Amino acid sequence: MSAGQRAMLSVLFRSALPKYGRMWRPVPVRTMSSSDGPTAPFTTLAVSQPAESVTHVQLHRPAKLNAMNKAFWREMVECFQQISDDQTCRVVLISGAGSTFTAGLDLMDMAGDILQPEGDDSARIAWNVRKLIKRYQETFSVLEKCPKPVVAAVHGACIGGGVDLITACDIRLCTQDAWFQVKEVDIGLAADVGTLQRLPKVIGSRSLVNELALTARKMYADEAKSSGLVSRVFPDQEAMMAGALDMAAEIAARSPVAVQGTKINLIYSRDHSVAEGLDYMAAWNMSMLQTQDVMKSAQATMEKKSPKETLFSKL
Numbered sequence: 001m002s003a004g005q006r007a008m009l010s011v012l013f014r015s016a017l018p019k020y021g022r023m024w025r026p027v028p029v030r031t032m033s034s035s036d037g038p039t040a041p042f043t044t045l046a047v048s049q050p051a052e053s054v055t056h057v058q059l060h061r062p063a064k065l066n067a068m069n070k071a072f073w074r075e076m077v078e079c080f081q082q083i084s085d086d087q088t089c090r091v092v093l094i095s096g097a098g099s100t101f102t103a104g105l106d107l108m109d110m111a112g113d114i115l116q117p118e119g120d121d122s123a124r125i126a127w128n129v130r131k132l133i134k135r136y137q138e139t140f141s142v143l144e145k146c147p148k149p150v151v152a153a154v155h156g157a158c159i160g161g162g163v164d165l166i167t168a169c170d171i172r173l174c175t176q177d178a179w180f181q182v183k184e185v186d187i188g189l190a191a192d193v194g195t196l197q198r199l200p201k202v203i204g205s206r207s208l209v210n211e212l213a214l215t216a217r218k219m220y221a222d223e224a225k226s227s228g229l230v231s232r233v234f235p236d237q238e239a240m241m242a243g244a245l246d247m248a249a250e251i252a253a254r255s256p257v258a259v260q261g262t263k264i265n266l267i268y269s270r271d272h273s274v275a276e277g278l279d280y281m282a283a284w285n286m287s288m289l290q291t292q293d294v295m296k297s298a299q300a301t302m303e304k305k306s307p308k309e310t311l312f313s314k315l
């Protein structure tokens with residue numbers, strides 16, 4: 001495209017846009033790690049906004065290695081339902097407080113629910129167990145249902161329920177000291193809250209997934225990277241959180257219509273045929289292509305502006 005054509009298009013686009021006096025401005029970055037403890041109303045999560053449009057959810061039971069107790073399974077659902085509806089949030093980071101990401105299921109707090117389920121007979125016991133498992137599955141499905149992209153930043157151990165959690169996230173990063181373990185067979189369980197369903201879609205090798213799930217062996221950062229479980233490995237937690245925040249800021253600067261539509265369609269196409277995915281996409285964009293964000297973004301591109309200089313309405 002010639003400079004003249006670009007200028008003409010730029011004028012056309014500009015005249016088609018509503019007038020916005022204010023440009024997007026990043027707010028000063030606040031600390032990523034919270035040593036202050038969980039934020040009300042949560043007892044296991046610390047939620048903060050380290051930068052504009054970025055929400056940081058930190059698993060916060062460091063003394064118990066962020067083991068997942070009863071409160072955690074409930075609070076994650078409440079937290080991500082709020083985030084889904086929060087128009088000031090465009091991207092979510094999830095990390096762990098203390099020495100490790102998570103030691104998985106809290107074996108002390110949860111033993112009763114799993115080992116002594118309530119019910120007057122086997123049918124009622126079975127029905128209650130089903131309800132329990134479906135409820136716990138929702139704890140991680142909410143990450144996938146959340147229209148905002150979720151970036152997991154893992155350091156230290158990521159065990160059992162931790163793998164269920166991160167496989168429901170959109171992007172996974174880790175530190176060089178991170179390790180991952182599909183631990184459930186070691187405690188007599190077939191992993192039942194997402195790993196067996198999502199890990200095969202994350203890692204290309206079915207053989208590797210089977211090996212990890214059947215042997216519960218640890219997988220370290222380099223193998224996590226080469227297998228595709230994580231997309232980037234950082235030397236330490238500080239570098240990872242800085243990298244995660246940069247990535248989140250890049251995502252948050254782009255049109256939320258485009259970003260959320262991309263997440264939703266990627267997940268849809270993962271679970272459907274190409275033809276079904278294309279149909280869904282066409283139906284999606286019947287309405288979403290009418291957004292003013294397309295013209296704003298195209299204009300910014302032609303003017304060689306960073307997306308960070310473009311103001312998009314909340315979604």
Ligand SMILES: CCC/C=C/C=C/C(=O)SCCNC(=O)CCNC(=O)[C@H](O)C(C)(C)COP(=O)(O)OP(=O)(O)OC[C@H]1O[C@@H](n2cnc3c(N)ncnc32)[C@H](O)[C@@H]1OP(=O)(O)O
Pocket residue numbers: 063064065067068103104105106107108109114132133136157159160161162183184187192193
């Ligand atoms: C329907 C349910 C669906 C969900 C299923 C999910 C299943 C799973 O997640 S299976 C995996 C369960 N987790 C484990 O088996 C890990 C157990 N923990 C460990 O092996 C070690 O703690 C670890 C290797 C992670 C770290 O060892 P380290 O020596 O560094 O620390 P510790 O002294 O052992 O732990 C420090 C305190 O944290 C408590 N803790 C650790 N893990 C758990 C846990 N999973 N549940 C409850 N509490 C845990 C540990 O007891 C220590 O507490 P304290 O004694 O009060 O200091």
